[in-house]
Every structure is written in structure tokens, then in C-alpha cells.
Amino acid sequence: MGAKSGRGWVLARPWLLALLLGLLGRGRLAAQGSALPRSSQCVPVPKSMALCYGLGYTDMRLPNLLEHETVAEATQQASSWLPLLARECHPDARILLCSLLAPVCLDSFIYPCRSLCEAVRSSCAPIMECYGYPWPEILNCAKFPADHNLCIAAVTPEETAASRRAVPRASCNDCELQEAGTTREVLEGFCASDFTAKIRISRRNATSTLASFSLDTRVEMLKHGPLLWADTYPKLQQWLDLDATCVHNIMRGTQAGVYVVSGTMHQGRLVVNKAYDWHRRNRALQLAVRRWKQHRCRL
Incomplete structure (x- = not known):
């Protein structure tokens, strides 16, 4: 049940x-x-x-x-x-x-x-x-x-056009925090994704049944893919607004956190399917992010 x-x-x-x-x-x-x-x-x-x-x-x-x-x-x-x-x-x-x-x-x-x-x-x-x-x-x-x-x-x-962003939407997509195995595995995941970004998410409210989230303006795009630079921030914020289930799973009850997220573009929307918690103990992830600029994906 x-x-x-x-x-x-x-x-x-x-x-x-x-x-x-x-x-x-x-x-x-x-x-x-x-x-x-x-x-x-x-x-x-x-x-x-x-x-x-x-x-x-x-x-x-x-x-x-x-x-x-x-x-x-x-x-x-x-x-x-x-x-x-x-x-x-x-x-x-x-x-x-x-x-x-x-x-x-x-x-x-x-x-x-x-x-x-x-x-x-x-x-x-x-x-x-x-x-x-x-x-x-x-x-x-x-x-x-x-x-x-x-x-x-x-x-x-x-709901009105002005209030649409205030109510998160659920989605069919289940995403959970990933455990970074090896640096190679993380890099291969980046290669397979349309986009990869390092972002900071904070919870706007803690009392509502439906929490809402905000995105820090300092977004580090590791991989743009089909995204234009001007679209990255609004598309990521749209993901926060529309995919309450996914964001809630990633946050795991915390009020704020830094994450590396990657996923695909679907009908003009970002769909996050992998997320890593950014912390010092996650050395494989940190090494993958440092090596990414020089990394060449296999075709």
C-alpha cells in the first residue's frame, strides 16, 4: 500500500x-x-x-x-x-x-x-x-x-499564468540520488546524457504538503548539449517547478544541497534521470567533474 x-x-x-x-x-x-x-x-x-x-x-x-x-x-x-x-x-x-x-x-x-x-x-x-x-x-x-x-x-x-510556477507538478519520472561508483562510470553517464549541470537547490517552504524549490543563480553547466546558454537557468527552474517527485527524492528531506544532475531533453523540457550529491567524500564524482573538459566520449 x-x-x-x-x-x-x-x-x-x-x-x-x-x-x-x-x-x-x-x-x-x-x-x-x-x-x-x-x-x-x-x-x-x-x-x-x-x-x-x-x-x-x-x-x-x-x-x-x-x-x-x-x-x-x-x-x-x-x-x-x-x-x-x-x-x-x-x-x-x-x-x-x-x-x-x-x-x-x-x-x-x-x-x-x-x-x-x-x-x-x-x-x-x-x-x-x-x-x-x-x-x-x-x-x-x-x-x-x-x-x-x-x-x-x-x-x-x-491556477493562473502568474501562479503556475507556485504549484509543483508530479511526473512519471522517478529519480533518486545515485551512488558514484567509479570516475569512468560517472563520465560515461555524462556522455550518455543530453546535459549535465552542477546546481544548488534550496527548499522555499517546509510546512506545505507540496514543497517548492528554488535554484541558485550560480549554475555550472558541464555539458550544454542542445541547450542554449540563455535557456539553461529557466529550463532548470522549470524542472524544479514541474517535477516535484523527482526533486523531493533528490533532496531527501534536506533544506538545501549541491547536486550534479544529468538527463535528456524531451519536448522542450529537461528530464533529470541521474543526480549525485556533491560532497567531499564523493571523490569519484569530483574527479569526473575535473576531468570532464578534457574527456572525449566514445561514439
């Missing part, structure tokens, strides 16, 4: 994510405006429902809006989403899902607003597609009420 770490739930293996998302075909959306079923009851949100426990309310109504009738069934379905949420695909994804799986215990159901669903779908559906799963029909946004009706609205402000 995903292992607990210091920053929450960590990503499950891709095959496990696919397996869990396969469960989501079960269940259907209850009709809007329908009266509460006779069997309706208020029950505590259990601690085992990690997705919704501690969200700000203590009781939920069953059957829920996906017509799960028991706590066990709702909890099982909620756990199916944990690997996706570990991708940090949208800050309001948890609110959307819990409004359906563990609706707050009121006199009537309150559905999520259509705009909330659409915002989460636009960010999270591409991640599901990485593993071959479409956005499920039970979360068909057209079924939810328009914003002028009584509904649960988004917490995160609607």
Missing part, C-alpha cells in the same frame, strides 16, 4: 500502483440530490483510513457517495489512492477523494464542486496514464455540481 516515511507515504512500486488503481472500477457514484438511505449512519473515521484520517473532521457517513456500505470497504478503496497521492499530483486531491469516500457526517451529502474535480483530474490523470490507467468513470467530473451550487470547493486558488 505504500510505506510510511518521515514526509508521509512514499510511492509504491509502479506495478503495485497499477494493481491498486485496478480496484477503482468497483463502486459507483450515488445520485445527486437523493435522500439519505435508511441504512445511513455516522461512524468515526478510522485511523486505518490514512487517506482521510485527520483531515479536519472525525465522523463520516456510510454508505458513502461511492455507495461503499462498510468501513472496511471504504478503507480498502481509500488505500488504493495512497500511491497516487504520494506522487503529489495536486494539493487538493485528498479533499476530492475524501469528500466521496468519507463524506463528513451532516444531514445531507455535499458533493465536490465540478471545478475541484477538474483541477485534480488535470494534474493527476496524466500520472495514472503513465501506468496505463484512465481517469475512472466514478470520478467523472461532469457528474458533480457547478460551482454556484452548494458543493465543496478547491482549497488551492485557481
